[in-house]
Amino acid sequence: MFGTKYGCGACGAIFKDREDLLKHAQDLHDKKTTYLCITCDESFENESSFRMHMARDHRI
Numbered sequence: 152m153f154g155t156k157y158g159c160g161a162c163g164a165i166f167k168d169r170e171d172l173l174k175h176a177q178d179l180h181d182k183k184t185t186y187l188c189i190t191c192d193e194s195f196e197n198e199s200s201f202r203m204h205m206a207r208d209h210r211i
């Protein structure tokens with residue numbers, strides 16, 4: 152999705168790519184992370200919930 156950025160729900164770090172977020176989570180948070188919406192600070196346990204939120208609430 153164009154314009155979507157990925158936020159780490161554990162520490163708030165922002166990534167352009169999903170893979171960067173996953174790598175970061177594996178390295179720093181023992182694979183446990185959530186998807187953080189950088190627009191409204193809500194976090195989601197999985198990518199599909201995150202994408203649904205972005206589409207529904209932010210029209211991204």
Ligand SMILES: [Zn+2]
Nearest residue numbers: 159161162164
């Ligand atoms: Zn993090």
Ligand SMILES: [Zn+2]
Nearest residue numbers: 188190191193
């Ligand atoms: Zn949001």
